[in-house]
Amino acid sequence: MAMQVDLETAPTQTGMRRVAIDPVSRVEGHGKVTILLDADDRVHQVRLHIVEFRGFEKFVQGRPFWELPVMVQRLCGICPVSHHLAAAKALDIIVGATRLTPTAEKIRRLMHYGQILQSHALHFFHLASPDLLFGFDSPMEKRNIVGVAAEYPDIARKGVLLRKYGQEVIRVTAGKRIHGTGAIPGGVNKRVTTEERDVLLADAYKMIGWSREAVELVKRLHFANVGLYNSFGAFRSNMLSLVAADGSLDLYHGDLRARDDAGRVIFDHASYEHYWDLITEEVKPWSYMKFPYLRALGPEDGWYKVGPLARVQNCDQIPTPFADAERREFVDFGGGQPIHATLAYHWARMIEMLFAAEEIKELLHDDDLLGDDLVVTGASRRRGVGVIEAPRGTLIHHYRLNANDQVMRANLIVSTTHNNQALNHAIRQVAKRYLDGRTLTEGLLNHIEVAIRAFDPCLSCATHALGQMPLEVELVDAAGARVDALRRDGDGGIARNPE
Amino acid sequence: MPPTRLVVLAWGNESRGDDGLGPAFLARAEALPDPAGVASTFVADFQLQPEHAVDLDGRDLVLFVDASRTAEPSYVFRRVEPARTATFTTHGVAPGVVLGAFEATFGRAPPPAFELAIRAERFDLGEPLGERARMCLEEALAFFAALRGNASAVAWQGMVRGP
Numbered sequence: 001m002a003m004q005v006d007l008e009t010a011p012t013q014t015g016m017r018r019v020a021i022d023p024v025s026r027v028e029g030h031g032k033v034t035i036l037l038d039a040d041d042r043v044h045q046v047r048l049h050i051v052e053f054r055g056f057e058k059f060v061q062g063r064p065f066w067e068l069p070v071m072v073q074r075l076c077g078i079c080p081v082s083h084h085l086a087a088a089k090a091l092d093i094i095v096g097a098t099r100l101t102p103t104a105e106k107i108r109r110l111m112h113y114g115q116i117l118q119s120h121a122l123h124f125f126h127l128a129s130p131d132l133l134f135g136f137d138s139p140m141e142k143r144n145i146v147g148v149a150a151e152y153p154d155i156a157r158k159g160v161l162l163r164k165y166g167q168e169v170i171r172v173t174a175g176k177r178i179h180g181t182g183a184i185p186g187g188v189n190k191r192v193t194t195e196e197r198d199v200l201l202a203d204a205y206k207m208i209g210w211s212r213e214a215v216e217l218v219k220r221l222h223f224a225n226v227g228l229y230n231s232f233g234a235f236r237s238n239m240l241s242l243v244a245a246d247g248s249l250d251l252y253h254g255d256l257r258a259r260d261d262a263g264r265v266i267f268d269h270a271s272y273e274h275y276w277d278l279i280t281e282e283v284k285p286w287s288y289m290k291f292p293y294l295r296a297l298g299p300e301d302g303w304y305k306v307g308p309l310a311r312v313q314n315c316d317q318i319p320t321p322f323a324d325a326e327r328r329e330f331v332d333f334g335g336g337q338p339i340h341a342t343l344a345y346h347w348a349r350m351i352e353m354l355f356a357a358e359e360i361k362e363l364l365h366d367d368d369l370l371g372d373d374l375v376v377t378g379a380s381r382r383r384g385v386g387v388i389e390a391p392r393g394t395l396i397h398h399y400r401l402n403a404n405d406q407v408m409r410a411n412l413i414v415s416t417t418h419n420n421q422a423l424n425h426a427i428r429q430v431a432k433r434y435l436d437g438r439t440l441t442e443g444l445l446n447h448i449e450v451a452i453r454a455f456d457p458c459l460s461c462a463t464h465a466l467g468q469m470p471l472e473v474e475l476v477d478a479a480g481a482r483v484d485a486l487r488r489d490g491d492g493g494i495a496r497n498p499e
Numbered sequence: 500m501p502p503t504r505l506v507v508l509a510w511g512n513e514s515r516g517d518d519g520l521g522p523a524f525l526a527r528a529e530a531l532p533d534p535a536g537v538a539s540t541f542v543a544d545f546q547l548q549p550e551h552a553v554d555l556d557g558r559d560l561v562l563f564v565d566a567s568r569t570a571e572p573s574y575v576f577r578r579v580e581p582a583r584t585a586t587f588t589t590h591g592v593a594p595g596v597v598l599g600a601f602e603a604t605f606g607r608a609p610p611p612a613f614e615l616a617i618r619a620e621r622f623d624l625g626e627p628l629g630e631r632a633r634m635c636l637e638e639a640l641a642f643f644a645a646l647r648g649n650a651s652a653v654a655w656q657g658m659v660r661g662p
Contacts, residue, residue: 059514059625074514080545118550126549145549146582146596149603156549156603163550178544 033448035431043435046428047286048420048452057410065091065405069183072397080178081115081170082390085252086397088183089386093273094401096378097186103371104187109252110363111173111182112388113356116251117207118166119391120308120353123453124214125159128346131450132221137443155217158210162353165200165207169360172196187375197364204361208322211354215326218350222343233342233426233451236261237303238294239310240279240418242389245269247316249327249355251389257314258294258304263338266294272387275396281413291421292413303421306393307455308348313338318351320358326351342426345454392455393418419455426451502538503650506554508597509564510544516626517619520566520636523628524617527640537650547592549600556605560650561612563594564639566619566632573635574642575661579612611652613659615639
């Protein structure tokens with residue numbers, strides 16, 4: 001596979017200027033895009049810098065292991081349940097619970113699909129739809145959720161209520177909307193009552209209907225501007241995700257499958273228990289974030305993308321009817337080749353949201369959900385690995401304990417880390433096409449952000465930055481002097497050459 | 500006369516120093532009994548998001564509580580109106596955006612809403628609330644007791660303080 005690396009390292013930095021975008025707006029955490037221009041103002045080098053949130057791995061060292069499922073929820077304000085469940089899955093291994101009771105597994109699955117539903121709704125309706133509905137160059141005042149509410153109130157309303165429904169599923173299964181304690185090592189600690197089940201069932205079909213409408217909306221947007229959507233930030237890569245034993249899409253549990261850029265299977269049904277035999281991480285001097293790659297292919301050719309675009313194409317089928325019909329249409333759109341369009345992430349994401357809505361309905365109709373047999377244990381171990389398909393992609397939690405049942409070492413590989421190289425490639429494609437010259441405009445910058453938002457990255461997995469997320473653009477000459485800068489503040493105001 | 504239905508929404512990350520002011524406030528406030536004529540509901544979250552609009556439905560009065568780098572000296576108390584433009588980041592939205600989402604969701608005006616922003620300074624991972632933040636929290640809780648004893652939009656408007 002011919003992976004593009006030509007822009008990663010410029011042959012020489014002599015005569016180049018640097019364009020820095022810091023931080024990237026509307027994504028969790030903080031990022032910075034550096035673009036080196038050559039003397040002719042052509043894009044020569046592009047890098048996405050992300051400060052990876054490795055601090056959390058130190059933070060949990062020395063803590064008793066049973067605290068982890070609650071503690072790790074503080075990693076991410078958007079998908080705390082993913083960390084909650086990935087940690088619980090790792091601790092299942094540690095307490096010897098190799099197979100949960102049907103009730104416990106189904107309650108956890110319900111919790112997870114509630115999380116998928118609400119997170120995908122947040123991403124599409126609140127973060128991405130302003131760009132897609134109004135256009136990447138539309139005024140910033142319009143390109144946000146308030147603008148959507150003003151011009152498309154029905155879309156905004158359904159986005160809010162889909163999110164709310166997902167939150168209610170989480171509340172019922174985890175006990176609380178945040179800091180839930182539902183998943184514990186070996187199972188769950190809260191049963192679902194008939195009354196709770198019935199309340200959720202009452203709206204389940206409406207959520208499926210709205211999710212189907214969301215898929216139609218994203219398809220309509222894609223088809224309306226198919227040339228742009230197919231080419232914007234597009235790049236070829238391998239793809240990685242969990243799949244169920246029968247090859248179906250399963251976002252809670254499965255084995256690892258990787259395909260190459262042409263869709264050929266690289267490995268299949270590989271247990272994640274020793275993920276380090278399959279995946280390793282490269283360190284690059286210019287980035288705090290590591291670059292994972294498939295060990296068998298090496299760093300040049302082994303990088304991959306994770307998340308909805310990979311998952312929907314990696315699986316053989318989706319086990320719910322409406323979502324599988326949409327998957328087939330999606331695959332047919334590729335004409336026999338995998339779709340690598342960055343903006344197709346949104347289409348795939350809405351297919352997954354529909355899958356989540358259907359799966360929630362299926363689980364609510366399953367009487368195992370109402371059982372009382374919640375926890376199992378077995379022979380304990382000192383090490384556990386838990387992997388889950390979080391909304392943004394594959395999430396790995398790996399813990400080693402000491403003899404006092406305290407965390408001795410933790411390794412977390414979040415989806416943004418898996419997508420690190422892919423994100424860089426998407427930005428490069430956009431920068432090559434749109435950033436050619438010295439003029440920095442809000443529209444140009446937003447094109448880069450649109451590419452990043454397609455992946456919906458957590459970036460640093462930090463939570464709640466107090467709204468202090470200005471967008472700053474800096475143009476620096478070869479000597480290091482700033483020749484131009486733009487800053488977009490939290491209130492939308494633009495300042496040129498701010499202090 | 501039916502009680503005033505008050506909802507208090509507080510958000511923040513307790514693992515990030517003073518960012519935990521919102522949840523800390525909520526934990527303390529929730530433990531206090533309602534005065535006569537007030538029925539309070541408390542909602543905590545990591546971040547404020549548009550779907551919190553649903554939590555405002557059926558309420559008479561709304562209080563948003565958050566940590567703030569700019570509140571002086573200890574807290575700021577102000578009226579919040581539905582936003583016509585959003586803040587650029589949706590890393591968590593501003594209270595006005597939630598009110599705007601309420602209008603979009605329910606097709607009517609939201610209940611009167613106010614924000615209590617408590618002074619915050621340190622946000623390091625794994626740090627507890629700082630000394631000054633703890634002091635500001637106590638002052639904010641005392642002020643909240645006064646608010647709850649005068650739970651009406653008219654009374655609260657007269658208690659606004661800060662910019």
